Amino acid sequence: MSPKLFQTFGFAPHTRVLVAVSGGVDSMVLLDLAVRAPDLDVIVATFDHRLRPESRQEQAFVVAAAAQYHVPVVTGVWHRESTDTANEAAARQARYEFLAASAETQHATVVMTAHHADDQLETVLFRLGRSGDPAALVGIRADQSWHGKRLVRPLLGYSKAALRAYAQAHDIEFRDDASNNDTRYARNQLRHEVIPAYKKQNPQLLAHIQRFTVEQAGMLALADAEVNRWQQRLQVDPVTIDWQVATRLPKAVQFVLLKRMLRQWQPEVDEKLLPEVMHHLFAQNEHHFDLGAGVSIVVQNGRIRELVLQPAMTPVTFTQIGQTVKTPRGTFSLQTAALHCEGVPVQVRLPVTLRTRQAGDQVRLPNGVTQKLRRFFINEKVPASQRDQLLLLAQDHQVFWIEGQPLERLSPPAQTDILHVVLVHSPDVDRSEDR
Numbered sequence: 425m426s427p428k429l430f431q432t433f434g435f436a437p438h439t440r441v442l443v444a445v446s447g448g449v450d451s452m453v454l455l456d457l458a459v460r461a462p463d464l465d466v467i468v469a470t471f472d473h474r475l476r477p478e479s480r481q482e483q484a485f486v487v488a489a490a491a492q493y494h495v496p497v498v499t500g501v502w503h504r505e506s507t508d509t510a511n512e513a514a515a516r517q518a519r520y521e522f523l524a525a526s527a528e529t530q531h532a533t534v535v536m537t538a539h540h541a542d543d544q545l546e547t548v549l550f551r552l553g554r555s556g557d558p559a560a561l562v563g564i565r566a567d568q569s570w571h572g573k574r575l576v577r578p579l580l581g582y583s584k585a586a587l588r589a590y591a592q593a594h595d596i597e598f599r600d601d602a603s604n605n606d607t608r609y610a611r612n613q614l615r616h617e618v619i620p621a622y623k624k625q626n627p628q629l630l631a632h633i634q635r636f637t638v639e640q641a642g643m644l645a646l647a648d649a650e651v652n653r654w655q656q657r658l659q660v661d662p663v664t665i666d667w668q669v670a671t672r673l674p675k676a677v678q679f680v681l682l683k684r685m686l687r688q689w690q691p692e693v694d695e696k697l698l699p700e701v702m703h704h705l706f707a708q709n710e711h712h713f714d715l716g717a718g719v720s721i722v723v724q725n726g727r728i729r730e731l732v733l734q735p736a737m738t739p740v741t742f743t744q745i746g747q748t749v750k751t752p753r754g755t756f757s758l759q760t761a762a763l764h765c766e767g768v769p770v771q772v773r774l775p776v777t778l779r780t781r782q783a784g785d786q787v788r789l790p791n792g793v794t795q796k797l798r799r800f801f802i803n804e805k806v807p808a809s810q811r812d813q814l815l816l817l818a819q820d821h822q823v824f825w826i827e828g829q830p831l832e833r834l835s836p837p838a839q840t841d842i843l844h845v846v847l848v849h850s851p852d853v854d855r856s857e858d859r
């Protein structure tokens with residue numbers, strides 16, 4: 425293992441790289457390699473999750489190590505709100521938000537973490553146990569675009585044993601993360617109890633998983649292209665699929681096709697119902713299936729029709745202050761906050777559209793990080809059944825306001841041409857307009 429390993433990523437000279445360092449052996453080795461690489465301008469980022477008493481000292485250790493390497497360091501601390509749960513997933517989310525925000529402020533174009541081959545094995549086995557979805561089994565990606573940057577895992581091809589050997593050979597100090605020895609966590613149980621036995625039985629396990637994840641990513645890309653081709657062939661109109669031609673394909677292939685098409689329509693449908701949908705496709709009777717997330721489908725005589733139970737509202741656009749729009753959900757008018765004290769003022773730019781969510785929507789969090797709206801809804805525990813119904817104000821895919829969400833969760837856009845407005849809602853509209 426040598427700094428040459430970065431060459432495969434084709435970084436331009438003096439690429440600014442934010443290296444995520446916890447102080448553990450993996451990230452200390454990554455830091456050492458990155459600092460030795462001639463083409464990289466390294467900045468260290470270290471986050472204190474405050475989940476263990478020793479985490480402060482670990483962060484101080486990383487800060488001191490960065491100083492020894494003469495590289496800048498940014499530090500972050502997880503200031504949990506009382507509503508945040510202190511679990512591993514929430515801690516990881518906070519850490520990645522810190523990394524994204526730090527990359528922005530440090531003008532780094534690449535963020536690196538020290539995930540290695542054993543992490544990959546663990547991730548794939550863990551996901552296999554939790555979900556049968558082949559897309560989940562691509563595992564950790566070596567190089568992906570992320571928040572407008574590249575998120576790179578240069579050590580994914582190296583085992584933990586190889587990293588330890590490098591640390592020993594180069595006298596690299598590190599701190600052991602005590603939580604890794606805590607078998608309360610499901611992943612650690614897998615790490616300490618299941619994987620060692622599995623590896624003993626199959627000495628090539630790491631190499632096989634490595635190969636599997638690379639090929640799996642390729643297979644899924646091929647599958648996407650194939651699904652698009654079939655979709656064009658089978659789609660009669662935007663909400664109708666004629667399944668007759670597809671029936672010449674093996675049942676398992678039909679299932680995959682159907683699943684991926686429905687996911688494109690609505691990512692949150694309940695896929696457990698799909699075998700039943702297929703079973704009833706060619707029945708004479710009409711069958712209705714409620715797939716959740718506001719979507720139901722009707723199947724009959726080899727045709728599938730989508731019905732959105734509560735149709736998404738037709739988007740309406742405000743181009744000026746004072747404009748009033750009638751919708752099936754009531755009458756809305758956009759007023760300047762100074763004129764109206766009703767409701768809380770929102771900062772928007774015009775034109776702004778009132779609508780329900782769309783694929784690609786995103787919000788900007790108070791810490792400046794851009795987050796997918798889908799992820800935001802999950803974090804804020806908005807029930808899946810409500811997500812398609814909530815009204816929001818958006819420009820393109822940037823969402824400024826969401827019905828029922830406290831505004832301090834959403835920060836305004838960074839532009840200066842913002843207006844303070846309130847959306848005035850009169851629900852007492854004639855319900856006959858709903859049709």
Ligand SMILES: Nc1ncnc2c1ncn2[C@@H]1O[C@H](COP(=O)(O)OP(=O)(O)OP(=O)(O)O)[C@@H](O)[C@H]1O
Pocket residue numbers: 443444445446450451469470471472473512516519536537538539543
């Ligand atoms: N406290 C931290 N500060 C900065 N970077 C960290 C910190 N903890 C972990 N990292 C980075 O993330 C990488 C993965 O760490 P770890 O395996 O502990 O993560 P995890 O909690 O399992 O989550 P995930 O694997 O999904 O990132 C580390 O190699 C390191 O680069």
